[in-house]
Amino acid sequence: MTAPEGPLVIGVDSSTQSTKVLVVDAPTGEVVARGQAPHTVSPGDRRESDPEEWWQALSTAVARCGKVAGEAAAVSVAGQQHGLVTLDADGRPVRPALLWNDVRSAPQRDRLLAGLGGPQAWARRVGSVPAPAFTVTKWAWLCENEPEAARETAAVRLPHDFLTERLTGQAGTDRGDASGTGWWSSHTGSYDEEILSLAALDPALLPPVHRAGEAAGTVAKTDGGFLTPGTLVATGTGDNMAAALGLGLLPGQPVLSLGTSGTVYAVSDRSPADPSGTVAGFADAGSGWLPLACTLNCTLAVDRLAALLSRDREDVEAGGRVTALPFLDGERTPDLPYATGLLTGLQQATTGGQVLQAAYDGAVFALLRALDLVLGQAGDDTSDAPLLLIGGGAKGVAWRETVRRLSGRAVQVPRAEELVALGAAAQAAGLLLGEDPAAVARRWNTADGPAYEPVERDEAALTRLSATLEGARTLLDMRH
Numbered sequence: 001m002t003a004p005e006g007p008l009v010i011g012v013d014s015s016t017q018s019t020k021v022l023v024v025d026a027p028t029g030e031v032v033a034r035g036q037a038p039h040t041v042s043p044g045d046r047r048e049s050d051p052e053e054w055w056q057a058l059s060t061a062v063a064r065c066g067k068v069a070g071e072a073a074a075v076s077v078a079g080q081q082h083g084l085v086t087l088d089a090d091g092r093p094v095r096p097a098l099l100w101n102d103v104r105s106a107p108q109r110d111r112l113l114a115g116l117g118g119p120q121a122w123a124r125r126v127g128s129v130p131a132p133a134f135t136v137t138k139w140a141w142l143c144e145n146e147p148e149a150a151r152e153t154a155a156v157r158l159p160h161d162f163l164t165e166r167l168t169g170q171a172g173t174d175r176g177d178a179s180g181t182g183w184w185s186s187h188t189g190s191y192d193e194e195i196l197s198l199a200a201l202d203p204a205l206l207p208p209v210h211r212a213g214e215a216a217g218t219v220a221k222t223d224g225g226f227l228t229p230g231t232l233v234a235t236g237t238g239d240n241m242a243a244a245l246g247l248g249l250l251p252g253q254p255v256l257s258l259g260t261s262g263t264v265y266a267v268s269d270r271s272p273a274d275p276s277g278t279v280a281g282f283a284d285a286g287s288g289w290l291p292l293a294c295t296l297n298c299t300l301a302v303d304r305l306a307a308l309l310s311r312d313r314e315d316v317e318a319g320g321r322v323t324a325l326p327f328l329d330g331e332r333t334p335d336l337p338y339a340t341g342l343l344t345g346l347q348q349a350t351t352g353g354q355v356l357q358a359a360y361d362g363a364v365f366a367l368l369r370a371l372d373l374v375l376g377q378a379g380d381d382t383s384d385a386p387l388l389l390i391g392g393g394a395k396g397v398a399w400r401e402t403v404r405r406l407s408g409r410a411v412q413v414p415r416a417e418e419l420v421a422l423g424a425a426a427q428a429a430g431l432l433l434g435e436d437p438a439a440v441a442r443r444w445n446t447a448d449g450p451a452y453e454p455v456e457r458d459e460a461a462l463t464r465l466s467a468t469l470e471g472a473r474t475l476l477d478m479r480h
C-alpha cells in the first residue's frame with residue numbers, strides 16, 4: 001500500500017485521562033474526524049498507567065475517526081509530559097509508567113537537589129529545578145524501590161517517545177518533552193552527563209533528540225494496520241508544548257490551561273532559569289522556550305469536591321468566608337508534595353455551593369500566583385494581552401468566571417477544542433508542507449474565540465487565600 005499524499009494529517013493527544021485523535025485538513029485546519037479512548041490511572045498513592053493501554057487507546061481512537069484516518073499523509077503524537085516509561089530489550093514495558101502526578105519520588109527529588117548543589121545549580125544547569133514530576137526523580141525512585149525493574153530496563157522513554165517509536169520502529173524524542181526529564185538541558189540543548197551519572201542512568205538507554213521540523217520516521221507497521229505504512233511521522237512533543245503550537249502562540253500571549261493538570265505558560269525567546277523552582281524552564285517544540293508552572297490539582301480535584309457535595313460542577317454560590325486549598329493529590333505549585341486538601345472558614349451559614357466555589361478559587365489561586373513568575377521569566381510585556389483559557393475546564397462557566405474574578409484580566413476562550421491534538425496536527429502539517437507548525441496553526445485561526453472584558457479583581461478572596469496558605473504551611477508540609 002502506498003502512503004497517501006494528503007491533504008489530511010492526524011494529531012494525537014495522549015494525555016493523562018484519554019487519547020484524543022483529530023483528522024485535520026492541512027491547508028485549512030478543518031477537523032474532519034475525531035476519536036477518543038480512555039486511559040486507566042491507578043488510584044490511591046500510585047499514579048501509574050500501562051503504556052500498552054496507551055497504544056491500544058491510540059488504535060481505538062484512530063479507528064473511531066473512521067476510514068478517513070487511513071488517508072492521512074502525516075501524523076504526530078503529543079503526550080503527557082515527564083512520565084517514566086521503562087522498556088525491556090524487546091520494547092515491552094518492564095512495569096507501568098510512573099506518571100507526572102505521582103509524588104512518591106519527593107524524597108529522591110530532595111536528594112537529587114542536594115547532590116548537584118541545590119536548586120540554583122539545577123536552574124543554572126538544565127533550566128529547571130526538578131519537581132517530583134520530573135522523570136529524573138522517578139528513575140531515582142525506581143532504582144531505590146524496584147532495583148530489579150531498573151536493571152531489566154533497556155530503554156527509557158517519555159510517553160510520546162514510546163508511541164512514536166511504536167509507529168516508526170525508531171527511537172527518538174524532541175527538545176520540548178526532553179526538557180521535562182531533568183537530564184536534558186534547555187540551555188545547552190544536550191543531555192547532561194553529570195546529572196545522568198548522579199541519577200545512575202546510562203545515557204545509552206536514552207533516545208536521540210530530533211531537531212524541530214525533522215521527521216521521526218514513517219509508519220512502519222501497526223498491529224491492527226490502523227495507519228497506512230509509509231505515512232510520515234513528525235517528532236511529536238509534550239502536551240503543553242503541543243498546545244502552545246496549536247495556538248500558534250507568540251511571545252507576550254499568556255495561557256492558562258485547565259485539565260487534569262493546571263498550567264500557566266507563555267512562549268519566550270530567552271532561556272528561563274527560576275531558582276525558586278516555581279517556573280520550569282522548558283524548551284518549546286520549535287527553537288524557543290516555554291516557561292511554565294503546573295499544579296497537580298485542577299479539574300479532577302474540583303470535580304471530586306463537587307461529587308462529595310453531590311452538586312453539579314456549575315452549581316456554585318458566591319459569599320461566605322470559606323477558603324479551600326484543594327491539594328488532594330499533594331501539590332507541585334506551591335511545592336507541597338505531602339499536602340492534603342484543606343478547608344477553613346466554615347460557618348453555620350456556609351452553603352455547599354460556597355464550598356464548591358472555594359475549591360475553584362483555591363485551584364485558580366495557585367495558578368495565578370505562579371503566573372506572574374512565569375511572565376517574569378518570559379520577559380515580555382503581556383499587560384494588554386488577554387489570558388487564553390484552554391483545556392477541558394475552559395468549557396465551564398464556573399472556571400471561566402473564577403479566572404476572571406481572581407485575575408482581573410481579560411480572558412479569551414479559543415473556540416477550537418483539543419488544542420494539544422491540534423498542535424500535533426499542525427506539527428504533522430508543517431512536516432508535510434515544509435512550513436513552521438506555529439505559522440500553520442496561526443493560519444488555521446485556532447486562538448479565535450469569545451473574549452471577556454476584565455472585571456475588578458477580588459482582592460479580599462486573594463488575601464484570604466494567601467493568608468490561609470501561609471498560616472497552614474506546617475500542616476501542609478506534614479507527612480501523613
Ligand SMILES: Nc1ncnc2c1ncn2[C@@H]1O[C@H](COP(=O)(O)OP(=O)(O)O)[C@@H](O)[C@H]1O
Pocket residue numbers: 015016017018258259260261299300303313391392393394395396397399
Ligand atoms: N463542560 C465542561 N465544563 C467544565 N469542565 C469540563 C467540561 N468538560 C470537561 N471538563 C473538565 O475537563 C477535564 C479534562 O480536561 P482535559 O484538558 O481534556 O484533560 P487532560 O488533562 O486529560 O488532557 C475533566 O477533568 C473535566 O473536569
Ligand SMILES: O=C(CO)[C@@H](O)[C@H](O)COP(=O)(O)O
Pocket residue numbers: 015016017079080081082100133180238239240259260261262263280294
Ligand atoms: O506535568 C505537566 C507539565 O509539566 C502536566 O501538564 C502533564 O504534561 C500532564 O498534562 P495533562 O494530562 O493534564 O494534559
